Amino acid sequence: MTKVTYISSEEKITTIEVDNGLTVMEGAVQNDIQGIDADCGGGMACATCHVYVKDDWYDKIPKKTDGEEDMLDMAFEPNEFSRLSCQITVTDELDGLIVKLPSKQG
Ligand code: FES
Numbered sequence: 001m002t003k004v005t006y007i008s009s010e011e012k013i014t015t016i017e018v019d020n021g022l023t024v025m026e027g028a029v030q031n032d033i034q035g036i037d038a039d040c041g042g043g044m045a046c047a048t049c050h051v052y053v054k055d056d057w058y059d060k061i062p063k064k065t066d067g068e069e070d071m072l073d074m075a076f077e078p079n080e081f082s083r084l085s086c087q088i089t090v091t092d093e094l095d096g097l098i099v100k101l102p103s104k105q106g
Contacts, residue, residue, distance in 0.1 A: 002095045006033045006051075009103040018090045024099060025049040025086035035101040042086035044068060049085040050075040054098035061088055061097070076104040 001017040004027055008014075018027030028036040028049075040046035044067055053061060058081050064072070068087050072078045085099065 002090045002092060002097070004090065004094070005096075005098045006036075007098065007100040008035055009101055020090050020092065022090050023086050024051065024088040024090060024097070025084075027090060028085065036085060038086060040086075044071055044084060044087060047071050047075040047084065050078070050102055051083055051085045051099035052079060052081045052102065053083050053088075054100065055081060057094075057097050058083075061094065076102050 002020055003015055004018050004024055005013060005015040006028060014033060016027060016031045018024070023042060025036055025038050025042060029038055037048035039048045050072065061083070064083065064087070068084050071084060072082050075082060
């Protein structure tokens with residue numbers, strides 16, 4: 001189990017324990033975190049699981065694929081810390097990960 005903190009666009013902070021092997025998106029959906037709709041179910045085809053990774057964590061998570069990069073171009077207000085949460089698999093190394101949700105999502 002790995003702790004992941006989700007911060008809503010209104011600064012509501014929710015920390016949950018996510019099973020290793022699940023994605024940050026799956027952890028959010030299973031725990032009713034508002035703002036991660038994950039319309040495509042993790043298929044990298046919707047960008048409704050877009051998050052901003054807290055800056056000091058950004059370099060600690062595995063790099064984006066080109067496909068993720070392309071989909072992020074279609075996300076709402078992407079920035080240099082943007083990731084698709086369905087593409088971040090939770091591991092022990094990510095214990096304490098913090099992600100923020102874009103304003104259009106929650
Ligand atoms: S859930 Fe659709 S791109 Fe992540």
